[in-house]
Amino acid sequence: MRFVPTIFAAFLVLVSVPCSAEGQERPRLGLTADEVAEINASPDAPGLFGEALASTRAAVNPWLDETPDIPLPADAGGGYTHEQHKRNQRTMLGAGQLYRLTGDEDYARLAARMLDAYATMYPELGEHPMKKEQSPGRLFWQSLNEAVWLVTVIQAYDAIYDWLPPGRREHLESGLFRPMAEFLSRGQPQTFDKIHNHGTWAVAAVGMTGYVLDEPEYVEIALLGLKKDGSAGFIRQLDELFSPDGYYSEGPYYQRYALLPFVLFAQAIERNEPRRGIFEHRDGILLKAVDATIQLSYNGLFFPINDAIKDKGIDTAELVYGVSIAFARTRDPSLLTIAQRQGRTVLSVDGFRLAKALQDGQATSYPFRSRVFTDGPAGEQGALMVLRSGEEHGHQAVIFKATAQGMGHGHFDRLAWLFYDNGNEIVPDYGAARYLNVEAKYGGHYLPENNTWAKQTVAHSTLVVDEASQFGGDWKRGMEFPPRPLMFATGDRLDIAAARMEGAYDGVRFTRVLAMLKNGPFSRPAVVDLMRVKSGETHRYDLPLHFRGQVMSINRPLDASTQSMQALGQDNGYQHLWARATAQVPAGELLQLTWLNEDRFYTHTALAGDGMNLVFAQTGADDPDFNLRHEQALLQRVSNADDHVFVSILEAHGKYDGAREYTTESASNLADLVYTADGNRELVRITARNGAVATLALAPDSGPDDAHRLEYDGTVYEWTGPYHLFDN
Template identity: 35%
Template sequence: MSYQPLLMSYEQAAQLRQYVNTNSLIGLSIKEEIDALEAYMPIGIEIPGHGEAGGYEHNRHKQNYIHLDLAGRLYLITEDKRYLDYATTMLVEYAKVYKHRELNISRDSNKPGRLFHQTLNENMWMLYSSCAYSCIRHQLTEQQQQLIENDLFKVMLEMFVETYAENFDIIHNHGLWSVASAGICAYAINDQATVDKAIYGLKGDSVSGGFIAQLTQLFSPDGYYMEGPYYHRFSLRPIFLFAETIERRQPEIGIYQLKDEVIKTTAYAVMSTAFPNGTLPALNDSSRTMDIKDLGILLATNICFDRYEKNETLLAMAKHQGHVWVHNTGATLSNALQDNTEVPNFNWGSLSLSDGAEGECGGVTILRHRDAQADDSMALLWYGQHGSDAKLHSALDHGHFDGLHLSLFNNNQEFINDYGYGRWVNIEPKFGGRYIPENKSYCKQTIAHNTVVIDQTSQNQGSTAIAQQHFGEQHFTLMDNDSLQAMSAYARDYYPGVDQQRTVIMAELEGFEKPLIIDLFRMISDEEHSYDYPVHYNGQIIRTDFDYEANKSLNTLGDAFGYQHLWNLGQGKIEKSSLTTWLMGNTYYSLISSANENSEFIFARTGANDPDFNLRNEPMFILRQKAANHLFANVYETHGYFNEAVEASLNARGLVESVEVLHSDDNVSVVMIHLSNEKQLTVCVNNQVGVTAETKSNVAINGDQITWTGPVAIL
């Protein structure tokens, strides 16, 4: 047979047959997919009409294409004629009605399809249905082929490539789905002219549009995607499915080698941002629960292992995922993992990823540390460009106002976290799967993130247009010494007349159970402002070393920029230093903060002015300071153990007692950390642009000369 399925050959499908009913990872993955299909088929085939986003009709069409794809692939592998009949009937039924359907009603400014309210979902339907069709085409009659190709797929291609031509070439996450789905569909029906448009763009120049333009223009040199990991992982599905199809049909293009293996680079970029428990950082509009088990990352893990390099990190990713793609690449990965069952948890190490087409727009830096107990600690500092790529319509403004945001992780939990997005995904009665109003009024605002808010207003005035003119600037990274790592970045003019510098140090020190996190957040201004340093945590407050008053009646912390959604639970005055300890899971965490006179500590909780109860009720506290130039010197200490079941509590009090700022200016910052054993740690940072490992620093404090070499030292 000259015609071959798009993603596996008949011979490869036959080879996969040997794994059916085996206990290997590929065998178990095949069983999971068979079980899913067997559970769905008895529901019967239904082609519903129009419905709202996230509604019954939307979800039924979505489940139809998911199980149609399963039926096609599983027929090739198992040769079960029931799967062939099911896939054939579903494609024929869609073909009978599709071209007669009116366009759906768009729920935003995105173009509608005939099945879904936006073309993105229709692109996904076409991509998966085309893959299924390619698996069974050789078993269909010529009449069935003509009906499916002429009345379904060609009608869809005309809408996407011609009717919506202005969106087909857009360089964007949605544009990736558009060209990939069109190209895969065109391959499935042997329409090479449309394949060429999908690969090279409508003009055929590989610059103004098409898959090659997407790959060469959408990502930074380090592979980072401006909208953040949540949307980045979504782009991996069309990238890898289309690339694999191109490699099989037109290997002469060399798609996997394009632009110094950009496909591998961008896959590794999103994988390497993951927390040690597999969840992805909630940068910009992002779910707090999305993780590396996502299908896009699963595809990337399998194909990168097979096409690029068989490394231990990808093996560890697959072990965590607990599933492989039912495909020859999945079998390769499964067999390799079976030969290396002792592979440790994945670890991408400490790294920096640049943002912007030329890497010119800041980025994200991650520090990682694995201790003797194999526990991973991670600190993430984000300082890239505003994550809005609103080329298609305003609803694609996924950016948050969170420059210099910090997230911290250890003991298998993110203990200083980002709120993430506000969205009810595919939940029919709760805003139809769309972003909730509070996503704009709270989740995007600066106070919803662990970064300083000035004068109770958001960065860049909460304006996307202004934010798109600014991006962060890396100051330095220090990653060569596992016991002392650091990262530092600037955010200049995010607030008029104020520059900000954040330096985060991860230090493995004798006597401490986990690496100490030292966060030095410097505010640079000629005029006095009110500075709020928010900390988002989960858990129970255990103790403080200062007095505060809990409020008997609740008021909000403000009227705008997210403060209207925060209940003021209580507050206290701080004079020199403050200590707050909370319990999260089995672990105690303490935040020890420096203070000036008239510093204020505020306990707060989300949920105010939320009539539909959309926001999660989560605690936070705020360190408030009025000053011009100011340094927030904060230390995060992980300590102790708590187990309610056996009534055990150990080391509920940490070693750090207080923090004191000794000196801070444009040249250096020096902070002293006082410990309970009467010892002190002196933390030194060089603030000068261009600092290197050879830079020598010298400062006189109280008659003593303090000297060090490099950007950071702990004395």
């Protein structure tokens, strides 16, 4: 069913009469007359801006002479009415922008017709028939979508405000904008005052509406919360959701999602109340957040930690806006390279200036680099540590997840790691179990397997104790126990990070060190992984390594399940793993697993401790609806142990070219891997087949001036500080 406007059809004869706002310059959010003049003074629309203009026209023009399709709400996310209202918001915004840029009143008429229809329909709506339990909407199944819609559509109204006669503006404001702003704020205080991305979208929507409607009350509650005391609202969100390094507590996927309301509302504040200095707040935290969002990516895709959809990357619309706004404030030429990779910009003066600078050849390389991103408002709740072998395409990257829980979207994966190489995810994170906006898959919701698999500890490359998930799978408990970073250092020869976790399992403490040897005994960088577990009681320890690629070889005989398979366990994610094969490795010997990913080989070598068994597992068990991707893992398993040390190294090697029919270095270059320790001093010695040796000396609890000495096999190693890399 369509809802077609009728009440205000009489206004169509009046739309050519311009009406000016009194007291303040308009538009309040979008392109001003001076900015339009600057753009139109250019002899041609530069590069990305011209493409954005053409694509917006192509999307909007077919609707100029059509009756707006404004269906009554019926469907959940991914359904027809849901998607149509999203299309309509983009059409209205595009029409408003084109009106500002061209002066063509046909665009203003289109936006006005659609707004009229919504203003007539909205007061009659109750809760959405497919409402989400936590925060139901009216136009959409959840109020989050309603807030996103209002952030977009208030910009369209702002663009044509002066063109509309006062009576028609009154209809739109009383029928649509004020009721929606009231619904999203006082109507849902539990969401509006929440320090969470849902709250960010709500306050941005209401605050931006306040500026356009000359309603300071809306602006005040958006900035300070419903109590107007700063206990909630936009400023509090800036203070609590970002660390001092610009890292967002829920991880990069939700960082990019929350980035758009943050930067759009900040830009509205700056335009209307520059005295607030919003972009200088917390030492420029919003600009740091834009930079952090870019840094938390590899080969264009965000690191998929926590509830992440793995397809999202730096070309997402939220970051396109973020980059244009950041460039406008910093003129950082490296941002132009990111814009070039995004392949698009926005129809704003910021987008125009960015496109012109890019066309003029001002772009410089963006410095992807090894960095630590602290977590928590004061940087006191762990950190995400990123080790990179370089900046070039295909460089290696290690992501060490020693962050806080990340609220309800966080996973139970303290001290997990991811590994990238050759442009690909090699040691992956599953991300979220969700098919966003695919109605056939649980209505586009997070799938049940998001809780039963994707969030569980065994779904990640980190320690599992007694086949249970960290914190018993209770995220609120997890919020109370952040990891403790012990060290982070970078250099020409290696980058290294270490962190410790206590509280994830009662009575168990585990410490992990990840070191990227950039100039070691192999032709390519390699990653040393040391996990030390301590407990006063005996446990079963599993250390999964999730890996992407086709298995080439295993240096141990396998007991493989070839006729039938059993699930690896009953709960905590184990019920979703098929036990494909098992093997035993005598203590002191090496396990070597080699696989092929595209054209490169990878070998994971693990030094066996006492009583270590291996389990090769694959997802797909207890999955009657085929919701899970088929992925594989190797579990190092130790039973009846109190203290244990897992030591391994991951190396990339060789090349496979099926087209030219040749293969080089398909076997590991490692000849030996040795571990020894004395108290808190440890050595990992790596010997390559060519005879080259590298010894990593560790004392991760020590200070920078502490001296250490450890003897092994007749060689004395002396060093100062928490680590050193020796060539013998």
